[in-house]
Amino acid sequence: MRRSCIAVAATLWLLAPAVAFAQVDLSGQWAAINQQDNMTRGAGPDLADYTGLPINDEARAAALSYTSGVLSMTERGCTDYTENYLLFAPHNIVIERVNDPVTGDILAWKISAGGSDRAPITIWMDGRPHPSPYEAHTFSGFTTGQWVGDRLTAHMTHMKRGILRRNGVPLSDRATLTLHFVRHGDVLTVMGVTEDPIYLEEPLVQTGSYRLNPRGNAPATNPTCFPFTELASLDKPGTVPHFLPGTNPDAETFAKTYNLPLDAAHGGAVTIYPEYRNKLRERYTPPVACTRYCCGWGGGNPLASGLKCVAGGQ
Amino acid sequence: MTTRLRPGYLRKNGVPYGPDAVLTEYWDLIEEATGDRRILLLLIVEDRTYLQQPWIVPVHFKKELNDAKWDPTPCSTRW
Numbered sequence: 001m002r003r004s005c006i007a008v009a010a011t012l013w014l015l016a017p018a019v020a021f022a023q024v025d026l027s028g029q030w031a032a033i034n035q036q037d038n039m040t041r042g043a044g045p046d047l048a049d050y051t052g053l054p055i056n057d058e059a060r061a062a063a064l065s066y067t068s069g070v071l072s073m074t075e076r077g078c079t080d081y082t083e084n085y086l087l088f089a090p091h092n093i094v095i096e097r098v099n100d101p102v103t104g105d106i107l108a109w110k111i112s113a114g115g116s117d118r119a120p121i122t123i124w125m126d127g128r129p130h131p132s133p134y135e136a137h138t139f140s141g142f143t144t145g146q147w148v149g150d151r152l153t154a155h156m157t158h159m160k161r162g163i164l165r166r167n168g169v170p171l172s173d174r175a176t177l178t179l180h181f182v183r184h185g186d187v188l189t190v191m192g193v194t195e196d197p198i199y200l201e202e203p204l205v206q207t208g209s210y211r212l213n214p215r216g217n218a219p220a221t222n223p224t225c226f227p228f229t230e231l232a233s234l235d236k237p238g239t240v241p242h243f244l245p246g247t248n249p250d251a252e253t254f255a256k257t258y259n260l261p262l263d264a265a266h267g268g269a270v271t272i273y274p275e276y277r278n279k280l281r282e283r284y285t286p287p288v289a290c291t292r293y294c295c296g297w298g299g300g301n302p303l304a305s306g307l308k309c310v311a312g313g314q
Numbered sequence: 315m316t317t318r319l320r321p322g323y324l325r326k327n328g329v330p331y332g333p334d335a336v337l338t339e340y341w342d343l344i345e346e347a348t349g350d351r352r353i354l355l356l357l358i359v360e361d362r363t364y365l366q367q368p369w370i371v372p373v374h375f376k377k378e379l380n381d382a383k384w385d386p387t388p389c390s391t392r393w
Contacts (some may be wrong), residue, residue, distance in 0.1 A: 036371045163355045178347070184340045184356060191354050193346060203348075207372040209356065275383055302378065 030210035050267030059199035066168025069241030082162025117225035172198035331361030
């Protein structure tokens with residue numbers, strides 16, 4: 001009996017390091033690289049540019065009714081900062097390991113906003129269950145995680161209504177978010193899979209990468225978005241800035257600028273796959289000349305390069 | 315890691331990379347709870363000729379149910 005106990009203990013001892021080594025240290029300050037989706041993360045998308053989004057008709061209608069004036073309303077001023085903002089924000093992130101004060105085990109990973117108004121994401125690693133579907137939804141959501149090899153996979157529920165893109169494409173409070181954290185050397189990549197039974201025809205997949213900042217001098221984490229009155233006139237009951245159906249003056253501006261068929265500019269699952277190009281082939285001709293963002297949305301850096309950016313194809 | 319690349323373009327609007335560029339790729343296979351399988355590919359391009367720092371871009375692919383959409387054609391040039 002004693003011999004078998006020793007054998008079991010030895011086996012457990014051998015297995016323990018293997019479990020530990022299957023994890024990766026994610027803690028530290030991570031600088032956003034932003035060499036992908038640069039305009040979406042930086043200056044922001046064009047109005048009514050829904051390319052790449054598998055949205056349904058309901059989402060499209062809600063997005064076309066959007067005007068950024070709603071963000072000046074006290075009760076809607078924070079709707080841009082639900083947790084999925086991590087996937088299209090330009091900010092750095094800070095990841096902290098939260099230890100159980102008694103056992104020292106990893107209780108959770110906390111992903112701070114690193115300069116945005118998004119609330120920190122707490123990924124519980126202790127196996128606790130998700131709350132009842134009827135529990136309150138918060139800007140933090142509720143997230144649990146587990147290691148799959150060297151990858152941390154987290155699942156978030158209980159999100160608030162928010163946005164999928166900064167031009168008003170909506171996210172419902174029925175949405176869930178799966179986050180995959182993959183570290184290779186000093187580069188951390190986050191892949192997010194957003195599922196929304198109200199507004200998406202299929203999951204929306206987004207990725208972003210960060211580089212470890214060994215100096216630890218990233219901006220301190222902001223307080224979570226706090227609503228306040230920006231325009232007193234919007235506090236009048238019943239006042240909600242919006243466009244009625246068919247009245248959005250910029251519904252076709254993006255499509256016309258780039259000669260895109262309107263259905264391509266307005267998204268949908270069918271538009272995000274390579275074979276959609278075959279459907280566009282007969283209906284698309286590139287613009288004759290560049291008229292906008294010809295040297296990048298910031299106008300390039302002509303002072304550094306000694307070049308002069310000329311729009312209009314001159 | 316790939317070296318000895320022919321010079322080419324990082325972006326279809328003409329941003330170049332040179333003959334000394336080094337391409338490092340990390341391939342991660344991710345299976346979702348829904349059964350969807352995806353590849354998360356991290357690309358890192360280092361190029362002392364044209365880049366001030368590495369160009370780092372993650373991209374992703376979704377596994378198709380079959381090869382019905384697979385119709386590759388060789389690269390060709392036209393006058």
